[in-house]
Amino acid sequence: MSLEQTPAVHLDALRLVRGGRTILREVDLRVPRGSITAVLGPSGSGKSTLLAALTGELVPAAGKVELFGQPVPRSSRALLEMRKGVGVLLQGNGLLTDLTVGENVALPLRAHTRLPAALIERLVAFKLNAVGLRTAADLYPRELSGGMARRVALARALALDPPLMIYDEPLTGLDPIASGVIMSLIQRLNHSLGMTSIIVSHHVHETLPVCDQALVIANGALVFSGTPAQLQASDDPLVQQFLHGRPDGPIAFDTAATRRTEAA
Ligand SMILES: Nc1ncnc2c1ncn2[C@@H]1O[C@H](COP(=O)(O)OP(=O)(O)OP(=O)(O)O)[C@@H](O)[C@H]1O
Numbered sequence: 001m002s003l004e005q006t007p008a009v010h011l012d013a014l015r016l017v018r019g020g021r022t023i024l025r026e027v028d029l030r031v032p033r034g035s036i037t038a039v040l041g042p043s044g045s046g047k048s049t050l051l052a053a054l055t056g057e058l059v060p061a062a063g064k065v066e067l068f069g070q071p072v073p074r075s076s077r078a079l080l081e082m083r084k085g086v087g088v089l090l091q092g093n094g095l096l097t098d099l100t101v102g103e104n105v106a107l108p109l110r111a112h113t114r115l116p117a118a119l120i121e122r123l124v125a126f127k128l129n130a131v132g133l134r135t136a137a138d139l140y141p142r143e144l145s146g147g148m149a150r151r152v153a154l155a156r157a158l159a160l161d162p163p164l165m166i167y168d169e170p171l172t173g174l175d176p177i178a179s180g181v182i183m184s185l186i187q188r189l190n191h192s193l194g195m196t197s198i199i200v201s202h203h204v205h206e207t208l209p210v211c212d213q214a215l216v217i218a219n220g221a222l223v224f225s226g227t228p229a230q231l232q233a234s235d236d237p238l239v240q241q242f243l244h245g246r247p248d249g250p251i252a253f254d255t256a257a258t259r260r261t262e263a264a
């Protein structure tokens with residue numbers, strides 16, 4: 001197989017276990033380079049767990065995870081190196097409140113490169129410009145709206161030009177307009193910077209239009225993978241139940257999560 005054909009992500013018979021419980025089993029998946037993949041599924045189905053296997057945070061109980069043809073390493077030094085190539089945007093944004101927007105975006109560049117300060121400053125300006133926040137460098141996170149803060153976190157995730165971007169619920173807490181801005185930014189950046197993107201989202205209607213491939217996780221397995229059009233047309237009762245948000249159907253209720261909520 002030539003390098004061009006090596007997928008950005010290749011999962012083979014993957015099994016993921018957390019707290020002694022199998023969360024996902026027999027996951028086979030190829031994410032082509034340059035594509036955008038949506039990972040959909042009910043709460044507690046294992047979407048974030050799947051992302052944790054991609055970043056090497058969770059070691060698989062069985063099966064294989066390869067990024068750009070390379071197995072995700074186990075040693076912490078090699079893992080650190082690999083993670084430079086994976087941009088991650090988590091739900092909480094994770095901006096440091098005592099640092100300005102510019103300093104937040106500069107963090108990965110300061111931590112992982114030895115570039116001179118003047119060059120870092122120019123790269124930061126470039127990244128902020130890419131997310132439409134050219135003039136926000138000197139603001140503090142508390143001065144930003146939710147949508148702006150999400151875009152700063154996006155600029156920071158892009159700082160090292162990662163070939164793979166992973167988004168976990170990028171629209172949480174945003175209004176429809178800010179959500180539209182974020183989704184079109186994700187799409188535009190993916191194509192203009194030649195990246196591959198994986199988006200975990202509950203927001204089916206905002207996410208499907210920008211993606212090339214959609215996956216549905218439910219009942220401990222990958223129950224659907226195909227194009228958004230194939231997803232909409234699927235007559236699989238699991239897929240239908242999820243797409244239409246029906247409480248009754250073949251998707252089992254997450255009893256472990258329920259027990260925890262009740263105990264809280
Ligand atoms: N660190 C952990 N230890 C034990 N169990 C865990 C851990 N993290 C997650 N789980 C369990 O794994 C299952 C999948 O969790 P995960 O966070 O991947 O779901 P999710 O699909 O991302 O849900 P959501 O849409 O609510 O974010 C859940 O049942 C959860 O309780």
Ligand SMILES: [Mg+2]
Nearest residue numbers: 047048049168
């Ligand atoms: Mg999650």
